[in-house]
Amino acid sequence: MTIVATRSIDEWRFQERAVAPLVAILFNLGSQQVTDNGVADEIGRIASEFNSVPVVILADTEDPAQILKALECGARGYIPSSVGINVCVEAINLAAAGGIFVPGSSVLSIRHLISSGSRDIQSLTDMFTLRQAEVADALRRGKANKIIAYELNLRESTVKVHIRNIMKKLKATNRTEVAYKMNDRKSG
Numbered sequence: 001m002t003i004v005a006t007r008s009i010d011e012w013r014f015q016e017r018a019v020a021p022l023v024a025i026l027f028n029l030g031s032q033q034v035t036d037n038g039v040a041d042e043i044g045r046i047a048s049e050f051n052s053v054p055v056v057i058l059a060d061t062e063d064p065a066q067i068l069k070a071l072e073c074g075a076r077g078y079i080p081s082s083v084g085i086n087v088c089v090e091a092i093n094l095a096a097a098g099g100i101f102v103p104g105s106s107v108l109s110i111r112h113l114i115s116s117g118s119r120d121i122q123s124l125t126d127m128f129t130l131r132q133a134e135v136a137d138a139l140r141r142g143k144a145n146k147i148i149a150y151e152l153n154l155r156e157s158t159v160k161v162h163i164r165n166i167m168k169k170l171k172a173t174n175r176t177e178v179a180y181k182m183n184d185r186k187s188g
């Protein structure tokens with residue numbers, strides 16, 4: 001698979017003559033949200049313009065609401081940046097073959113939310129994804145990243161991404177402030 005990295009579709013068009021036909025478009029959102037101003041419109045525009053080429057989103061968040069919004073805009077896949085390169089390649093191949101890829105963890109978090117009787121996790125999942133809620137709860141209890149990763153069967157780098165997203169949502173500047181705010185939520 002030939003990979004061409006560009007900052008925009010317009011830049012790709014300029015290079016198009018030297019590039020093999022498109023198999024898929026990997027749209028890297030980074031820490032942006034699909035619901036951020038103009039992002040959903042851009043995904044929809046690209047998906048409709050290149051309707052025979054699947055658009056696959058690469059993003060830092062695994063929030064089910066973001067994933068569903070991306071799919072509503074025409075994306076054929078949603079890859080969280082926490083997955084390995086092999087999963088990323090296979091997700092793109094699945095989309096190119098006509099399938100749709102969503103991370104299993106997000107599907108499981110939706111299932112867990114539906115069947116969960118736990119009021120604590122449900123109140124946290126109003127603000128966080130299931131994984132973020134689990135990481136936030138572990139932070140509240142003062143656990144180190146390595147321990148959180150081991151207990152939740154995650155990579156340490158994935159835990160750090162979750163912590164960064166939790167800090168943004170809580171408007172916290174460090175993990176101590178996250179723990180403090182989580183304790184306030186728990187007792188409130």
